[in-house]
Amino acid sequence: MQKVESQQNFHHKQDLVGKVAIVTGASRGIGYAIVRNLAKRGAAILATSTGAGKQIDELRGEVNLSYEGRENLPPKIVHQALSLTDTVAHTTLADAIQRHFDGQVDIFVNNAAITDRTYPGELEADTLDRLLMCNIRTPALMVDELVKRRHFRKNSRIIFISSAESVNCDPSVSIYASTKAANEAMIRCYANAFGGKNDAFDFMAETTANSVLTGLTETGGVQQYGPKVWQELQDFWLGKQTIPRLGQVDDVADVVGFLCSHESRWITGSKVNANGGSVALI
Numbered sequence: 001m002q003k004v005e006s007q008q009n010f011h012h013k014q015d016l017v018g019k020v021a022i023v024t025g026a027s028r029g030i031g032y033a034i035v036r037n038l039a040k041r042g043a044a045i046l047a048t049s050t051g052a053g054k055q056i057d058e059l060r061g062e063v064n065l066s067y068e069g070r071e072n073l074p075p076k077i078v079h080q081a082l083s084l085t086d087t088v089a090h091t092t093l094a095d096a097i098q099r100h101f102d103g104q105v106d107i108f109v110n111n112a113a114i115t116d117r118t119y120p121g122e123l124e125a126d127t128l129d130r131l132l133m134c135n136i137r138t139p140a141l142m143v144d145e146l147v148k149r150r151h152f153r154k155n156s157r158i159i160f161i162s163s164a165e166s167v168n169c170d171p172s173v174s175i176y177a178s179t180k181a182a183n184e185a186m187i188r189c190y191a192n193a194f195g196g197k198n199d200a201f202d203f204m205a206e207t208t209a210n211s212v213l214t215g216l217t218e219t220g221g222v223q224q225y226g227p228k229v230w231q232e233l234q235d236f237w238l239g240k241q242t243i244p245r246l247g248q249v250d251d252v253a254d255v256v257g258f259l260c261s262h263e264s265r266w267i268t269g270s271k272v273n274a275n276g277g278s279v280a281l282i
Contacts, residue, residue, distance in 0.1 A: 017042030025112025029219035033253035053079035063214030135179035191269030215275025
């Protein structure tokens with residue numbers, strides 16, 4: 001199928017200069033594309049991944065190259081090795097923001113997550129605990145720690161990458177889908193808390209919080225289950241989409257980028273579709 005490249009690969013307005021963004025799971029796939037989008041628009045980045053950061057070095061080189069001939073210097077891109085299974089990941093993240101960016105955050109993109117395909121009747125306690133920790137406990141504690149330390153600034157953006165599976169509810173992903181639905185509920189609560197009505201969070205007033213429902217996107221993560229499952233997923237999801245092509249990482253990254261912009265200031269507490277029409281929310 002034909003791949004569609006984002007126009008933002010060729011032109012980026014510098015609308016995020018002076019902003020600091022955290023992107024979790026940034027070494028590949030959608031997370032990598034989100035960092036590339038935000039950094040090319042001027043945002044400094046704290047990028048997390050479980051590995052040593054070789055991919056972040058490559059991304060940094062790509063971003064630096066895009067700034068050749070521009071008036072602005074490339075933004076700072078820092079890598080922080082971080083695992084969602086680490087019980088102190090939230091404090092490690094907040095410490096890194098304090099150390100590298102003077103404790104200032106404008107954008108938090110919760111992209112990192114783990115997937116699972118387990119049918120009812122096959123679930124093991126270890127699998128459940130891992131999904132709950134990686135997809136709910138750790139990101140919740142990250143946001144909480146950043147709020148507790150007052151790292152978020154006014155007009156910040158909190159974005160959780162969710163999945164159309166939270167609406168599709170296939171039995172094989174019942175727990176994974178449930179964790180994504182929980183993320184969406186967390187986002188609605190954050191929107192209510194941080195918009196400006198609560199004096200306790202006045203330091204981050206007019207902050208927006210939204211979730212992005214992705215569909216089938218061509219990344220290594222969804223192909224880990226082998227070619228047979230990958231083909232089955234394509235047959236199912238492409239048949240549901242109103243735009244019948246395989247999603248690319250920039251299709252999602254551009255939507256996230258918009259939600260990080262000033263133009264998105266009136267969108268909060270929403271589930272935003274970035275799935276080619278496979279799931280329709282009204």
